[in-house]
Amino acid sequence: MKVERSLFIILVFLFWAPAFGQIPQAKFEDFKLQSELMGRMMPYRVVYPVDYFKSNEKRYSVIYLLHGLSGNYKNWTEKTKLLQYATKHDFLLVMVEGENGWYVDSAKEPRSFYESYIIKELIPEIDKKFRTLNDRKHRIIAGLSMGGYGAIKFGLKYPEKFGLVGSFSGALGIVTADTDKMYGWIAETVKRAFGDSESPVRKSNDIFAILRGLSSDQLSQLPFIYLDCGTEDFLFRENQEFMTLLVEKKVKHEYRHLPGAHTWTYWDSQIFDFLRLAEKLLKEQEKMK
Structure with a gap:
């Protein structure tokens, strides 16, 4: 009997052992939206809160995540531990496809209206298709490098959203950067997106100029801005310059400069921290009701 019982225990352990070492991960699903503005199907990826399918009533805050230049909407789940981190938070995460369009309505490319697509098509699609809390307070947008620039720009231009x-590690000074000093293919993406130096698209998407042009009342309506950059990052200086402008304009923000470069190792640590910050700020807002 003892031998049989011992054998039974060993078999049970072997059956369950693989599960003991597994790290919980959130579920995700890919979708495509037929965009009239872009004239094609635009993919996006949704990471669900762990309890999303346990109720038909509960609604969730949404975080839109923007990728960097030469990236795609899959990057955040493939190159960071986001699926693991997401299990600790109550967010619906939406990974946006921005191709190499700098999240603007292009000055030169037809059917390249990334800004309008996100604001006018994707956000309404997400609020219609999923159980979201669709007010400003519960809608968040963030990104890395090109996506960091895009997220800040959306916050400045659409504070009601x-x-x-x-x-x-946002490319915050991209609009006024010298394209002659860039790699050829990067310079081409900038020229296609923003046009020449006198282009109205360039002027209307310069986040430094946008921020300087806001009135005191408009500044008070801006969303909370989180900004970070690695001290070894080639974009470090422009991030410091933007932080200085935020301080000058008395915009609510948090700025961090930490050891690190323009790498996924750095961004993995920052998305971990950002999710915690977002949860903390939402809880503080709830207490202020």
Whole structure:
């Protein structure tokens, strides 16, 4: 009997052992939206809160995540531990496809209206298709590098849409950067998106100029801005310059400069911190009701 019982225990352990070492991960699903503005199907990825399918009533805050130049909407789940981190928070995460369009309505490319697509098509699609809390306070947007620039720009241009925006190693000075000093293919993406130096698209998407042009009342309506950059990042200086402008304009924000470069290792640590910050700020807002 003892031998049989011992054998039974060993078999049970072997059956369950693989599960003991597994790290919980959130479920995700890919979708495509037929965009009239873009003239094609635009993919996006949704990461669900762990209890999303346990109720038909509960609604969730949404975080839109923007990728960087030469990236795609799959990057956040493939290159960071986001699926693991997401299990600890109550957010619906939406990974946006921005191709190499700098999240603007292009000055030169037809059917390249990334800004309008996100604001006019994708956000309404998400609020219709999923159980979201669809007010400003519960809608967040963040991104890395090109996506960091995009997130800040959306927060400045559409403060009624977002309660929190975040930039990780954002290419914040891209509009006024010297394209002659860039790699050829990068310079081409900038020229296609923003046009020449006198283009109205360039002027209307310069986040430094946008921020400087806001009135005191408009500044007070801006979302909370989170900004970080690694001290070894080639974009470090422009991030410091933007932080200085935020301080000058008395915009609510948090700025961090930490050891790190323009790498996924750095962004993995920052998305971990950003999710915690977003949860903290939402809880503080709830207490203020």
